[in-house]
Each structure stands twice: as structure tokens, then as C-alpha cells.
Amino acid sequence: MNGFQRLPHTLLYKLLLLILLHAINFNSPVQAQKYTATDSASITTLLQEAALITDNSPKQAYEILQKALNQSEKVRFYRGRIKALTRLGNWYFGNDVNTAIVYGNRAMYLYDSSNLNDINVKAPIDVLLAEAYDEKGKQDSSAYFFYRLSDEIESGHIKDANLEINVYIKLTVFWLHLDYDSTTIKNTIGKYVQTATAIAASLPENDQNRYNSYFLKGLYFTATLQYDSSRYYFEQYLLKHKGINLPRRISTLLNTADCYLLSNRPAKALPYIEQVRQLGNNPQYKTSLAFFLSIADLMRDKVLFQEKKYAEVTPLLEEYISGTKRSGNLLRHDVVDAHQMLAECYEHAGNYQKALEENKAHLRLRDQMVRKDKLDMVNRLEVRFRIAQKDKELAVQKLAITEAQNKMRRKNFWIGIITLIALGLTAIFVLLHRNSLHKQGLQQEKINGFQKQMEIIRLNATITGEEKERKRLARELHDGIGGILAAAKINFELAGKTEAIREEADFKDGLKLLEEAATELRQTAHNMLPDVLESKGLLQALRLFCVKMGNNSETELIFQHYGIEKKFNTIFELSIYRIVQELVHNVVKHAKAKHAIIQMEYTGNGLSITIEDDGVGMPENITEQTRGIGLTNIYDRVQHAGGIIDIHSSPDSGTSIYLEFEKKPDITNEND
Numbered sequence: 001m002n003g004f005q006r007l008p009h010t011l012l013y014k015l016l017l018l019i020l021l022h023a024i025n026f027n028s029p030v031q032a033q034k035y036t037a038t039d040s041a042s043i044t045t046l047l048q049e050a051a052l053i054t055d056n057s058p059k060q061a062y063e064i065l066q067k068a069l070n071q072s073e074k075v076r077f078y079r080g081r082i083k084a085l086t087r088l089g090n091w092y093f094g095n096d097v098n099t100a101i102v103y104g105n106r107a108m109y110l111y112d113s114s115n116l117n118d119i120n121v122k123a124p125i126d127v128l129l130a131e132a133y134d135e136k137g138k139q140d141s142s143a144y145f146f147y148r149l150s151d152e153i154e155s156g157h158i159k160d161a162n163l164e165i166n167v168y169i170k171l172t173v174f175w176l177h178l179d180y181d182s183t184t185i186k187n188t189i190g191k192y193v194q195t196a197t198a199i200a201a202s203l204p205e206n207d208q209n210r211y212n213s214y215f216l217k218g219l220y221f222t223a224t225l226q227y228d229s230s231r232y233y234f235e236q237y238l239l240k241h242k243g244i245n246l247p248r249r250i251s252t253l254l255n256t257a258d259c260y261l262l263s264n265r266p267a268k269a270l271p272y273i274e275q276v277r278q279l280g281n282n283p284q285y286k287t288s289l290a291f292f293l294s295i296a297d298l299m300r301d302k303v304l305f306q307e308k309k310y311a312e313v314t315p316l317l318e319e320y321i322s323g324t325k326r327s328g329n330l331l332r333h334d335v336v337d338a339h340q341m342l343a344e345c346y347e348h349a350g351n352y353q354k355a356l357e358e359n360k361a362h363l364r365l366r367d368q369m370v371r372k373d374k375l376d377m378v379n380r381l382e383v384r385f386r387i388a389q390k391d392k393e394l395a396v397q398k399l400a401i402t403e404a405q406n407k408m409r410r411k412n413f414w415i416g417i418i419t420l421i422a423l424g425l426t427a428i429f430v431l432l433h434r435n436s437l438h439k440q441g442l443q444q445e446k447i448n449g450f451q452k453q454m455e456i457i458r459l460n461a462t463i464t465g466e467e468k469e470r471k472r473l474a475r476e477l478h479d480g481i482g483g484i485l486a487a488a489k490i491n492f493e494l495a496g497k498t499e500a501i502r503e504e505a506d507f508k509d510g511l512k513l514l515e516e517a518a519t520e521l522r523q524t525a526h527n528m529l530p531d532v533l534e535s536k537g538l539l540q541a542l543r544l545f546c547v548k549m550g551n552n553s554e555t556e557l558i559f560q561h562y563g564i565e566k567k568f569n570t571i572f573e574l575s576i577y578r579i580v581q582e583l584v585h586n587v588v589k590h591a592k593a594k595h596a597i598i599q600m601e602y603t604g605n606g607l608s609i610t611i612e613d614d615g616v617g618m619p620e621n622i623t624e625q626t627r628g629i630g631l632t633n634i635y636d637r638v639q640h641a642g643g644i645i646d647i648h649s650s651p652d653s654g655t656s657i658y659l660e661f662e663k664k665p666d667i668t669n670e671n672d
Contacts, residue, residue: 036075043068043080050087055246058288062091078114082107082121089128094247095290097135104129119157123149127163127170134174135291146171161199162209168196169212172219186223193220211241215252227259234259250276250292257299266306273299294323298334302341310345317342336365538573539565539600542580546598553588555613556595563602572663575641576609582634583611583657591615593654606643606662611655618649 046068054061065088072080089103107125116122130145149167152158158167172192175185193216200213214237221230234256238249253272260269276296279285286293298320304313317338324335343358533541543559550557580598587596593615601608638645643661 039071039075040077040080043072043077043084046071047080047083047087054091057284058091059284062088062288065091078110079116079118079121082111082114082116082125085110086124086128089132090124091288093128093132093135094288094292097132097291100128100132101136104132119152120160123152123158123160123163123167127167130174131170134170142174146174161203162212164199165196165209165212165216168192169216169219172216172223176219176223189220189223193217208241208243211237214240215248218252218255222255222259222262225262227263231256231259246289247292250279250289250296254292254295254299261299261302261306264306266303269299270303273303294320295334298338302337305341305345310348314342314345314349317345336362339365533573533577534570537565537567538576541573541577542598542600545577545581546584549584549588555588555591555593557584557588558595558597559600560597561600561602563607566602566607568663572641572661575637576607576661579634579637579641579659580609580611582630582637586630587611587613587615587655591617591655606660608661609659611657611659614654617651617653617655618647 046064050061050064050068053064065084069081069084069088072078072084085103085107089100089107092100092103104125108129111122111125126145126149130142130149133142133145146167149158150171153164153167158164172189175189193213196216197213200210203210214233218230218233218237221227221233234252238244238252238256244252253276257269257272260266260272273296276292277300279289280293297316301313301316301320304316321335321338321342324338339358339362343355343362346352346355346358532544539561543561546557546559584596584598587593591613593613596611596613596615599610599612601610635645638659641661642663643659646658647655649655
């Protein structure tokens with residue numbers, strides 16, 4: 001929609017250009033990966049190695065996955081990055097669901113932006129996010145990814161039978177987590193079991209994945225409250241499936257224990273729970289399986305609760321609930337159950353106030369878990385999925401109806417005519433709007449040009465006025481005060497003919513001061529009125545200025561120039577002269593430098609000037625807001641002259657100032 005809103009502000013031919021650029025984008029740097037076959041093979045090996053040791057050495061597997069991710073990012077191997085991010089998300093699923101979601105979303109974003117279009121890379125991301133959001137209690141987000149996977153399966157895009165069965169297992173777990181007793185849910189799970197069983201039957205006899213349907217059947221019988229049948233399939237799954245991974249084994253053990261607990265047989269449930277809790281003795285498992293171990297601990301608490309060991313289980317439940325609050329985990333059925341059990345424990349202990357509080361918490365959280373809007377969202381997705389399947393069947397049956405096809409052709413014809421008319425009107429509107437914008441742009445350019453010209457005229461008038469005043473003051477100093485000092489010196493010299501006066505120290509000091517004052521006055525008058533600038537140009541004026549300043553200071557000034565000398569208009573040359581004059585004065589007065597170099601280079605369209613010294617440099621804390629009047633004036637002069645200035649300073653290497661101006665040479669030497 002945003003693209004259509006911007007349409008009136010663009011040209012029609014630019015639309016074609018954008019389409020072309022979009023097509024070219026498939027060969028952009030995102031796609032132009034720099035990895036070699038050796039790089040991809042090395043990263044693939046790392047991913048395979050991590051998969052083999054994840055169950056036994058999760059910490060080492062994590063380090064290998066991080067290495068694979070870093071190498072993939074370095075060589076821009078996007079497929080490797082996505083797979084590494086997905087498997088890191090799976091690694092975190094056992095202890096930090098929030099981080100698992102972060103990795104899953106990173107992988108999905110990278111997949112969408114890299115245009116891989118590989119369902120074998122995308123599907124594991126959907127599985128990760130679907131399961132992680134399910135564990136977080138976000139059924140709407142979980143349903144989105146689950147049913148997107150279902151669409152891929154029904155469309156025939158996913159060819160991996162094991163992945164199909166796994167998706168149906170995840171869907172079943174998802175529906176069970178809703179904890180909503182309805183016939184619809186049971187029927188839905190039953191259809192999943194039938195489909196997955198048919199897929200498993202098509203696998204070879206020696207394929208261990210055939211037994212994954214046992215796990216799914218166990219879930220189904222749990223949903224239908226047939227706990228004996230459920231335990232049977234769970235135990236058969238553990239017995240027959242030799243290659244079951246650790247998370248699925250833990251899930252099977254805990255589901256078996258849950259069946260016993262639901263049958264109020266805690267003693268039978270405890271051995272299965274303890275098999276899981278014993279994994280926590282391994283430091284690596286204690287971290288990577290923290291989520292599963294927490295569930296096992298709560299199920300152990302349920303055993304104690306059913307055995308009516310209320311005093312023993314009360315602190316354990318309090319610790320569990322407190323831990324969920326500290327970790328910020330979102331609402332789960334386990335938390336709701338914990339509040340319910342703790343309320344009964346408090347009631348048996350006679351602590352009715354706390355029992356009431358926990359019972360209220362249980363009821364409040366229970367209501368949140370079964371909010372109607374979540375179930376409505378899931379039901380809508382379920383209906384959409386079923387309607388999509390039905391539409392496919394109807395579309396195949398009705399394709400042969402000739403009358404409907406002819407009617408559709410006529411409708412499409414008129415739609416095409418109307419569309420062409422609409423596009424024509426839109427094109428006319430766009431062209432008219434473009435023409436209006438173009439005229440407005442030209443008018444604005446004229447206004448900006450006029451404003452710029454007026455600014456130049458004002459600046460030139462200001463500079464001309466300043467220079468006239470400088471010349472007047474220079475003449476006043478030279479002719480007025482200079483004449484007075486000369487007369488005073490003559491009188492002193494006449495008085496000095498008397499030997500007694502000539503030998504007086506005060507007389508000598510006074511005569512010396514008069515000579516210094518006259519010299520300083522002449523130099524000041526010359527600086528204010530650089531006659532050589534008007535007679536010989538900027539280059540000779542700057543050279544002479546540097547020579548005089550160097551002779552009268554402790555800093556050795558070296559002037560260099562490069563390029564063929566060019567003549568610019570007087571106002572421009574005067575501005576440059578004043579800028580360099582001020583900068584050199586600053587070096588002599590403040591830098592305490594032994595040497596300073598002034599380099600002037602004539603370029604194609606102007607000139608550049610570099611001033612470097614080996615002095616003490618500028619204060620480190622100086623900023624644009626705290627710089628003095630002198631520096632501010634220099635920046636203003638440079639800007640008004642159409643140039644740029646760059647200053648670098650440090651205590652170790654002094655100060656380096658670079659000036660660059662672009663100005664067309666003016667042979668006639670007339671003002672702009």
C-alpha cells in the first residue's frame with residue numbers, strides 16, 4: 001500500500017527502473033556470496049559434528065555451533081548462518097525459551113532476506129518457533145507457524161516423511177497444551193494420528209523413524225483419557241526406537257510419568273521422573289536441560305502432593321513459583337497447577353489466608369490460559385486450513401465446467417478493460433502531477449539562486465567596506481601617529497647631542513621604545529593594508545607575509561607553493577589572505593612551535609592551503625561550542641568564501657589545518 005501512496009511523487013519510467021533494479025537485486029551482495037566450496041564443506045562438517053555430540057556434550061556442541069555461525073558470517077555463507085542460528089535456537093530450547101525465540105526469529109529474518117527458497121532450510125525454523133511459542137503460552141503465534149508447516153506438507157513441498165511425522169507430533173502437543181476439553185480437539189488429534197501412521201507405514205522396515213508414530217499415539221490416548229494405552233505406546237517407543245534423541249526421550253519419560261499421575265499412581269510415576277532429574281547431576285545438562293529439569297522437579301512435587309506429604313512439598317512449590325517469577329517466564333499450565341497444589345497444602349496446614357491467596361491466583365491464571373480469544377484464533381486457523389483443503393478438491397472437480405470458464409473469461413475481459421482505463425487515468429494524473437512538481441522545483445531553484453546571489457552581494461559589500469575601513473585606519477596610523485612618532489624620535493635625537501643627556505639610561509630606553517613603537521606601527525599598518533596583494537597577487541602577498549612574520553618571531557615559517565599561479569577576483573583573494581593571516585598569527589602567538597609550514601597549491605577549480613606546526617596543539621576539550629572568537633571568525637570566513645576547513649591537533653604532533661576552496665579563476669580581476 002505504501003508504494004501506491006508514493007506513486008504520484010515519482011515518474012512513470014522510474015517504476016520500470018525500480019522493477020529492473022528489483023530483478024537485479026537477486027545478484028546483489030546479499031546473493032553474491034563470497035564463500036568457496038571448501039568454506040561451505042567446512043561449515044557443514046561443523047554442523048554435523050555438533051549434531052552428533054549434542055546429547056552427550058551439549059556445551060561442546062554449543063561452541064561448535066557458534067564457530068560455524070562465526071565462519072558463516074565471515075564468508076557470507078547464508079545457508080550455513082541460517083542452519084547454525086536454528087540449531088542454536090534448538091540448543092537453547094531446553095533452558096531458555098526466550099533466547100530460543102530470538103535465534104529462531106534471526107534465522108527467519110535472514111532466510112526471508114536472502115531469498116534462499118529452500119523448504120528444507122525453512123521448515124526447521126518454523127518447527128523451532130512453533131514449539132517455542134507454544135511453550136511460552138502464545139498459542140496464536142505458535143499456530144501460525146504450525147499451520148504454515150501444514151500448508152507446506154499438504155502442498156507436497158515437504159518430501160521428508162520424518163519431518164512430516166514430527167510436525168504432526170508438534171501439532172498434537174500444541175492442541176494438548178490448550179487444555180480445552182472439546183470433541184473438536186480430540187477429532188483433530190485423531191486425524192493427525194491417522195495421517196502420521198499412514199506416513200510411517202510407508203517407511204522402510206529398518207527405518208527407526210517408523211516408531212515416531214508410537215509417540216504420537218501415546219499423545220492421542222492421553223488426550224482421550226486412555227492412560228493405559230498411552231503408557232503402552234510410550235513404553236514401546238522407548239523400547240523399539242534405538243536412535244531417539246535426548247529431548248524426545250525426556251519428553252517420553254515425563255509423559256509416561258504424567259499418565260501415572262493422572263491415574264493417581266504417584267509411586268509408579270516417580271522412577272520415570274527420577275530418570276530425568278538424575279540428568280541434572282551432569283553440569284552440562286544442568287544448563288542445557290534446565291527447562292526440562294524444572295518440569296521434572298514440579299512433577300516430583302506432584303508425586304509428593306498425591307502422597308499427601310504436604311509439609312514436605314510446600315517449600316518446594318513455593319521455590320518453584322518464586323523461580324518462575326524471578327525468571328520472568330510466561331504463563332504455563334505447570335504454574336497454574338503449582339498454585340492449585342500450594343493452595344491445598346496451605347489449607348491442610350491451617351493457613352487459610354495463604355490458601356485463599358493461592359486459590360485466587362490459580363483461578364486467575366487458569367482463566368488467562370483458556371481465554372476465548374486465543375482459542376478463537378486457533379479455531380480460525382484450523383478452519384482456514386480445512387477450507388483450503390476442501391477448496392483444492394472443489395477446484396479440481398469444477399475445472400472441467402465449460403460454462404463457468406466462459407463466464408470467467410468474459411468477466412476477466414471487462415475487468416481488463418476497466419483496469420486499462422483506470423491505469424490510463426492514473427498515468428495522466430501522475431504526468432500532470434509530475435509536471436506541476438517540476439515547475440515548482442524550477443521556481444524554487446530560481447528563488448534559491450536569487451537568495452544565494454543576494455547573499456554573495458551582501459558578503460562582498462561587507463568585505464569591501466571592511467577593507468576600506470582597514471585602509472583608512474592604516475593611512476591614519478602611518479601618516480598621523482607615524483608622523484608624530486618620527487617627530488618625537490628626531491627631538492630625542494637632537495636632545496641626545498648633549499652628552500650628559502645621551503648617557504642617561506632613561507634617555508636610551510625612551511629612544512629604544514620610540515624605535516620599537518615606530519616599527520610595530522609600520523608593521524600593523526602594512527598588515528591592515530597589504531599593498532602587495534593588489535599589485536602582485538595572493539601568492540606573492542602570502543609569501544612576503546610569511547617571510548616578515550618569520551623574521552619577527554621565534555617560529556621558523558616555511559612557505560611552499562605548487563601548481564601554476566592563477567589570478568582570482570580581489571575579494572576572494574583578500575578573504576583567503578585574511579584567513580591565512582589569522583591562522584599564522586595563532587601559530588606564532590599560541591602554538592610555541594619551532595617550525596611551521598604553509599603550503600599553497602593551485603588546483604583545477606581553485607586552491608588548497610595546508611598549515612602545519614610542531615607546537616603544543618590545541619586543548620583536547622575544545623568543541624564547536626567552546627572555541628574562541630578567533631576560531632569562530634575563521635570558520636565563518638571559510639564558509640563565506642565557499643571553502644571547507646579541517647583541523648587535527650594533538651599534544652604529540654602539533655596542529656594540522658587543511659583549507660580547500662573551489663573558485664573559477666578571474667583573469668580580469670573584477671568583483672563577482
